[in-house]
Amino acid sequence: MQDIFREMAEIVRDPFDYGWKSKTLSGRKVVGYVCTYAPEEIILAAGAHPMRLFGTTGSIERADGHLQSYCCSLVRGVLEEGLKGGTDFLDGIVFPHTCDSIQRLSDLWRINVPQGFHVDAVLPVKLDTQSARQYMIDVLHRFKADLERELDCPITDENLSKAIRLMNEIRRLLRLIYELRSNQPGLMTGETLYTIVKATMIMDRIHCREILQELVEKMEAAKSSHTYAKRLLMAGGICNQPQIHDLIEAAGGAVVWDDFCTGSRYFETPIATDKDPISAIADRFLKRAVCPAKHAGLRNRAEDLIRIARERKAKGVIFLYLKFCDPHAFDYPYLKNALDQEGIPSLLLEVEDPLPAEGQLQTRFEAFLEML
Amino acid sequence: MSENTVDAVKTEKDKRKIKAVKKMKEIMTFYYIDAKTAAENNKKVAWITSGGPVEPLIAMDIIPVYPENHGAMIGASKMGVDLCEKAEAMGYAGDLCSYARSDISCATVNGGPIGGLPKPDMLICGNNICGTVLKWYEIQARYFNVPLFIFDTPFCHTAFYEEMRRYVRSQVDEYIEFLEIATGRKLDRGRMEEVGRLSVAGQRMWQAVLDTTVNKPAPMSAFDAFFHLALIVTLRGTQTAVDYYQELLDEMNERVKDGIGAVPKERYRLLWDNLPIWYRTKWLSDKFAAHDACLVADTYTSAWCGSLRYMDEKDFLNSMAEGYTRIYLNIGVDEMARSVCDMVDKYDVDGLVIHSNRSCKPYSLGQYDIQRLVEENKGIPSLLIEADMCDERMFSESQIETRIDAFIEMLKHRSRR
Numbered sequence: 176m177q178d179i180f181r182e183m184a185e186i187v188r189d190p191f192d193y194g195w196k197s198k199t200l201s202g203r204k205v206v207g208y209v210c211t212y213a214p215e216e217i218i219l220a221a222g223a224h225p226m227r228l229f230g231t232t233g234s235i236e237r238a239d240g241h242l243q244s245y246c247c248s249l250v251r252g253v254l255e256e257g258l259k260g261g262t263d264f265l266d267g268i269v270f271p272h273t274c275d276s277i278q279r280l281s282d283l284w285r286i287n288v289p290q291g292f293h294v295d296a297v298l299p300v301k302l303d304t305q306s307a308r309q310y311m312i313d314v315l316h317r318f319k320a321d322l323e324r325e326l327d328c329p330i331t332d333e334n335l336s337k338a339i340r341l342m343n344e345i346r347r348l349l350r351l352i353y354e355l356r357s358n359q360p361g362l363m364t365g366e367t368l369y370t371i372v373k374a375t376m377i378m379d380r381i382h383c384r385e386i387l388q389e390l391v392e393k394m395e396a397a398k399s400s401h402t403y404a405k406r407l408l409m410a411g412g413i414c415n416q417p418q419i420h421d422l423i424e425a426a427g428g429a430v431v432w433d434d435f436c437t438g439s440r441y442f443e444t445p446i447a448t449d450k451d452p453i454s455a456i457a458d459r460f461l462k463r464a465v466c467p468a469k470h471a472g473l474r475n476r477a478e479d480l481i482r483i484a485r486e487r488k489a490k491g492v493i494f495l496y497l498k499f500c501d502p503h504a505f506d507y508p509y510l511k512n513a514l515d516q517e518g519i520p521s522l523l524l525e526v527e528d529p530l531p532a533e534g535q536l537q538t539r540f541e542a543f544l545e546m547l
Numbered sequence: 548m549s550e551n552t553v554d555a556v557k558t559e560k561d562k563r564k565i566k567a568v569k570k571m572k573e574i575m576t577f578y579y580i581d582a583k584t585a586a587e588n589n590k591k592v593a594w595i596t597s598g599g600p601v602e603p604l605i606a607m608d609i610i611p612v613y614p615e616n617h618g619a620m621i622g623a624s625k626m627g628v629d630l631c632e633k634a635e636a637m638g639y640a641g642d643l644c645s646y647a648r649s650d651i652s653c654a655t656v657n658g659g660p661i662g663g664l665p666k667p668d669m670l671i672c673g674n675n676i677c678g679t680v681l682k683w684y685e686i687q688a689r690y691f692n693v694p695l696f697i698f699d700t701p702f703c704h705t706a707f708y709e710e711m712r713r714y715v716r717s718q719v720d721e722y723i724e725f726l727e728i729a730t731g732r733k734l735d736r737g738r739m740e741e742v743g744r745l746s747v748a749g750q751r752m753w754q755a756v757l758d759t760t761v762n763k764p765a766p767m768s769a770f771d772a773f774f775h776l777a778l779i780v781t782l783r784g785t786q787t788a789v790d791y792y793q794e795l796l797d798e799m800n801e802r803v804k805d806g807i808g809a810v811p812k813e814r815y816r817l818l819w820d821n822l823p824i825w826y827r828t829k830w831l832s833d834k835f836a837a838h839d840a841c842l843v844a845d846t847y848t849s850a851w852c853g854s855l856r857y858m859d860e861k862d863f864l865n866s867m868a869e870g871y872t873r874i875y876l877n878i879g880v881d882e883m884a885r886s887v888c889d890m891v892d893k894y895d896v897d898g899l900v901i902h903s904n905r906s907c908k909p910y911s912l913g914q915y916d917i918q919r920l921v922e923e924n925k926g927i928p929s930l931l932i933e934a935d936m937c938d939e940r941m942f943s944e945s946q947i948e949t950r951i952d953a954f955i956e957m958l959k960h961r962s963r964r
Contacts, residue, residue: 241915243933245642245905272702275678279912281704282880286916299714300674300681301699306717310701313710468678470697473688499642501908505682508638509689525640 176393179386180367183374190377191256194226194264197379204266204326207291209253209280211436212271212298212466214315214456216446219338219380220330221322227376228262229415229437231255241283247499248527249413250276257288267292267325269318272300274468274502292325294318302461302471311457319453335452341380342446348387349375349442353432355394357487360429361401362394365420368430372437403429405544408489410434410480410510411496412466412503416530419495426540428547432487434480435495440464467502476506477513484519490547492521499527520546562807565771567795574787575777582610583665591668591730594687596680597780598850599673600698600722600871602746602863605784606739607726611671612664613781614683618646621653622825622937624660631938633658644906645937647683654690669693669729671722675700675877677909696725700872704879707869715868743863746784747855752792753779754852759799760843761894764808765816766799769842770832771809773823779851814839815958818890820846820917821902821910822936834948838955844894846887850875853886880913884920891925898958899929906935928961930954 186193198205204223208215211227218225230252238255256262268291270281285293296318299307319330349372356362371390375383405428414437423430433439444463447455464479465471484492492514496503507523514521522543530536585592593604597615604611621627627645633652635641649659657663670693672684681697688695698718701711723734756775759766767775775795782788802808817835819842824831835842853875859866875883890896899921904911918929930950935941 242912243903243905243915246908246912275908276912278678278702278704279880279909282913283916285704285879286881295702295704297701297704297711299699299701300678301697304721306714306721307699309717310710310714313713317708317710467682470681470685473685473695496640501643501679502682504640504643505647505679505686507640509686511638 176363176390176397179390180363180370182386183378184367184370186374186378187370190226190229191261191264193377194262197224198264201379205264206322206326207262207265207268208271209268209277210271210273210466211441212273212296212460212469213269214271214296214318214460216335216338216342216452216456217315217319217322217330218269219341220334221326221328222334223266223322223326223328224379226265228253228256228268229373229413231261241287245499246276247497249415249497249500250280254280254283254287257284257290260290262288263290265291267294269294269296271296272298273466274500276499276501294321294325298460300469302465302469308457308461311460312454315453315457332452336448339446339448339452339455341384343448345375345380345384345387346442346445348384348391351391352387352394353439353442355391357431359397359399360403360406360431361399362397364424365430366417369414369417369420369437372441376437376441403427405429405491405547406431406487406489408432408434408480408484408487408492409438410492410494412500413437413497414495415497416495416526418530419524419536422533422537422540423493423544426537426544428540428544430493431489432483434464434483436466439483440466467506474513477510480510481513481517481519484514484517489519491543492519493543494521494523496523496525497527498525559811563809563811565767565775565795565798567791567798568774570791570794571775571778574782574791578781579661582612583661585610585665592665593669593671594664594667594684595671596673596676596684598676598871598874598876599671600719600867602742602784602867603723603726603734603739604671606742607730607732607734609668609726609730610665611781612667614650614664614687615646616777616781617653617659617661617664618649618937619823619825620661621649621659623828625826625939626659627826627937628939630658631940642905644677644679644683645935646906647679649937651683651686651690654687667691667693669725670695671698672696673698673700673871675871675874677876677907679908694725694729696722698722698871700877702877703873705882707873711872712868715872716865719864719868740863742784743867744860745786745789746863747858747860749779749783749785749788749792750852750855750858752789752796754849754855756792756796756799757844757849757852759796759803762803763816763895764806764810764813765841765843765894766802766807766809768809768832769819769845769848770823770828772845772848773828776848776851783851808841810836810839810841812839813841815897815955815962816841816843816895817898817900818842818844818846818887818894818896819900819902820887820914821904822847822907824902824932824934824942825936826939827934827942830944834951838951840955840958842900843896844890846875846883846890849890876909880916881920883913884917884924887917887921888924891921891927896927897962898927898954900954901929901931902936903931903933904936905933905941906937928954928957
């Protein structure tokens with residue numbers, strides 16, 4: 176397992192280096208995307224390699240000339256890399272419509288980053304009506320046509336079905352890995368689990384499926400003697416701070432499931448394989464656990480969270496929010512109250528890249544875990 | 548000062564006072580009394596976003612109430628900080644929109660300048676202005692336990708596509724159905740046509756009012772527009788709004804004829820970008836006026852008539868799909884910059900004043916690029932003010948004062964060249 180972990184950690188450490196290398200080796204075009212509402216299957220069916228962008232690990236300088244300090248570090252970080260050429264290997268980029276900040280990031284990228292093509296997928300915000308479903312299908316058809324034009328490659332239904340099967344398999348394997356680890360949290364650290372999901376969004380998907388399969392087999396055979404007393408659920412937008420897991424684990428806790436778009440929201444809900452592929456992709460977007468920038472009901476997010484906490488026997492929930500992420504911040508009081516009513520304690524951490532001093536977080540985790 | 552001088556100063560001030568203000572206050576008072584007594588009069592109340600499709604509500608005799616207008620009132624009465632702090636105590640982050648924070652906490656304490664808004668029977672959320680309203684209205688739908696209709700207007704980065712038109716158009720029908728269920732009545736199509744016609748007429752009239760500031764001196768300023776805006780937001784689609792703006796337009800035309808400007812000695816003509824800083828409009832207005840600078844136009848108040856070109860009064864329900872989708876905040880940054888450049892030409896503007904508003908990301912993120920594009924294309928300088936529309940804690944008076952002074956100093960030098 177260690178080899179696989181090392182390979183994935185290397186990819187996550189320097190995704191752009193991986194991007195360059197994989198492009199050179201495979202000759203395939205690379206299409207970047209900024210959120211899990213990007214229809215990866217359509218990119219794959221066009222013979223291209225979808226790669227998610229996660230901001231920057233460096234300091235933000237150039238993006239400060241375009242975005243105010245009250246914009247989240249994810250959006251500023253993505254623009255920073257675009258401006259300084261970190262993402263120059265991309266043949267194009269797709270911006271699915273989600274929050275107000277990503278919406279403007281798309282404009283700023285289009286205006287200021289000359290490299291590659293630029294496509295907007297202006298998905299509906301409302302996901303629970305028939306007309307929204309029809310519009311979602313229409314948007315995906317337009318996206319497919321845009322990609323065919325930009326990549327100069329026809330996208331057949333056969334290739335779409337193949338891409339759907341590939342992504343379904345990856346989603347199934349990720350879910351299985353989560354299950355196995357949830358049963359035996361000692362099998363790998365939270366940081367490793369997080370690295371696996373993140374690497375999946377970056378790396379060649381066919382190779383990824385192979386190593387995830389291998390990982391599952393190894394995990395099924397493995398036994399961990401290490402037990403964590405305090406099982407936790409973590410929820411939020413994107414987790415860009417894997418070190419947090421070390422601190423939680425040092426305090427005696429283990430995150431056994433999550434509601435992140437760099438986590439379960441990415442792999443939950445498979446795509447149906449018995450209908451028109453574009454409609455099937457649309458239906459997954461309508462049914463999957465939502466990002467709070469989208470609307471699929473008034474109480475579904477709290478219900479989902481409580482259900483996951485119960486299913487995974489989590490004793491508490493840690494909300495890990497990116498500072499200036501409005502959709503999540505608006506949902507917090509309602510989610511917290513819903514958890515309170517169920518007797519599930521929670522802790523809110525609002526973070527920005529880079530993280531605050533370790534000692535400060537350590538103390539908060541310890542206090543929280545003690546309370547459970 | 549001699550008595551004569553005092554009188555002269557008074558007359559000079561009176562001369563500049565817009566007479567319609569009194570009427571406007573009356574209309575708004577009536578409107579709020581009507582809204583607050585709706586339940587007693589067996590009328591339904593709908594809360595609706597500022598850019599939301601109000602016309603079907605008017606046609607169905609449902610009273611529209613605007614939490615954003617309420618937010619502006621809270622800001623102007625300097626009650627924003629207290630309510631925002633209450634929301635923060637409820638768990639809402641201090642970085643969230645100050646209208647939303649104020650409204651959310653106000654609903655629980657019935658605070659603010661008018662003791663809270665009347666309880667809604669339904670909520671109508673148009674997301675053409677931001678994603679914040681979606682979250683805000685979800686919160687209120689849970690709090691008041693009333694139905695929520697989301698009017699989802701896809702963002703037009705570079706284009707308005709046919710599938711967007713189809714989607715929004717079908718939502719117009721869903722919206723009407725939603726209202727028919729909520730009221731137990733059918734929409735009177737004839738009445739709807741009339742309201743659509745009045746809405747377009749009101750928007751045209753509002754545009755005409757704003758257009759009077761192409762004159763030099765400008766008979767009114769953006770600060771006046773911030774005030775007079777209330778009707779095109781809240782009473783769009785009524786005869787009251789059309790009549791009021793006709794009266795205001797007549798008064799402005801009269802002032803133009805008499806050469807009366809909003810600022811006594813108009814020397815610099817400026818364009819304001821973003822929402823007003825409600826708790827400091829008077830201070831800012833005086834500050835600029837003292838420098839002989841008049842904010843002759845703004846991107847904010849013109850947003851309620853900016854998509855007129857897509858509206859067809861003879862086919863209102865069909866055309867509103869495009870009209871409501873292609874509003875100023877629902878378009879790409881480059882198109883916004885083009886629109887600002889057009890305004891610079893139209894109003895013959897010497898400089899741009901940009902309010903970087905922490906509360907409003909769709910309006911503010913991208914402003915640096917707009918600033919650059921306008922400077923490049925129009926060769927005019929700009930001033931950036933960091934503040935917030937409702938949360939006074941984000942306003943640093945000394946810093947902003949220094950920046951305004953320096954900006955005017957620069958304009959002075961430029962005009963000498």
